[in-house]
Amino acid sequence: MKLATWNVNSLKVRLPQVLEWLSIAEPDFVGLQELKLDQDKFPLDAIQAAGYQAVWLGQKTYNGVAILSKIPAQDVVLNIPGDDDPQKRLIAATFDTPLGPFRFVNVYCPNGQSLDSEKYPYKLAWFDRLTKWLSDELKTYSNLAIVGDYNIAPADEDVHDPKRWKDQVLVSEPEREAFRRLLGLGLTDSFRQFDQPEKSFSWWDYRLNAYKRNAGLRIDHVLLSKPLADRCHGCVVDRAPRENEQPSDHAPVVATITV
Template sequence: MKLATWNVNSLKVRLPQVLDWLGDNPVEALCLQELKLADDSFPLDAFTEIGYRAKWAGQKTYNGVAVITKAECSDVQRNIPDYEDPQQRLLATTLDSPVGAIRVISAYCPNGQAVGSDKYEYKLRWFGALRAWLERELQRYPRLAILGDYNIAPADEDVHDPAKWEGEVLVSEPERSAFRDLIGLGLTDAFRMFEQEEKTFTWWDYRRYAFRRNAGLRIDHVLLSEALRPYCAACVVDRKPRANEQPSDHAPVIATLDWARAPA
């Protein structure tokens, strides 16, 4: 089973690229972020035509998340329960697998804008609410994967120029601490389970030829629960879509789960 995440920065603009990517990469589940579409504008038919189903939480102009799957999913949860928030940032679904039900969550975590701003404080509160909910969710679904744009580079190795970014939003210590709090629930950063090429990033600014210079950050992640970790056989970043004409500023991240790997 392959699970992927991709912040597409407008599904309306990037739909042909997403469909082409799925044709070349027939993953079992693709978590999308920043749809920037109202619910009634979601292009369900386009995915149905290529053999996929979809669940989504849309929002006009901003935010929005979806989970695109080959098989039907169940127990759909929109946003963090008991956390009042008009922004559409999270969608949880349940998929069947040979080892039992898997909870697959697409998350578009707040950016934070600037350290010390109201949006930064909202970001930290949101992560606190996310952690509290995930702690409960893991009790219901021990096999859980939360994929998305976390808007946090967890360590200096995830930043093209750590000195330049020191103390800035996306890399500040409170944000990194919030990420570690998620890991503390027993989650694993799938990408760091494997030896990776240095300076592998998932996001590059549109400005100043950042992609050409590989001046990026690794802020898109696949976190796996302890019950799924033994099955993870690979986790890679696909840089190719970032080189498209009119690309998203993010690249997809793909984790492969191999059911033959875990001990009996």
């Protein structure tokens, strides 16, 4: 069972690349972020023609999340329950799998912009609400994965130049502590379950030839509850789509679970 996350940075622009990648990678469940399109503009026909079903939460110009799956979704949740935040950042669904009920949560976490921006405390507060909600979800679903663009590089090994990035947004200690609190719920960063090449990243700025220089950050993650982590036998960054013409600035991350 292959679980994937990919910030596509506009599904309208990147749809042909997404369809091509689905045909090659054949993931079972995919979380897409930054759809950047209205709810009624989602390309459902094209996704279904590729062999996938979809649930989504759209928002014009910004944000937006979707779950693509080969089997029907149930118990869909849009945004953190009880949260009146107008930004469309979370979608969750349950699936019947050979492992039993499987809860798949897809998030596009706030960026924060800078440590002196009003968007930074918003980001930390959003993570607090996410952590509280996930704590309850984990009591209901033993098989839970939360994937997405977290906009946090958890450790210096996830940063191409830690000295340059020190005390900046995406790597600040309060953000990393928020990520650790998620792990403290009993979740595992599936990528770090395995030996990985040094300088493994999932995002590279479009500017300054960052991708060619491999000047990136690892900010896209697949976190797994213990039963899934125990069955996980691999997690990789698929850099091939980042080498397309007009690519997203993110690459997909794919974890494989034994069923």
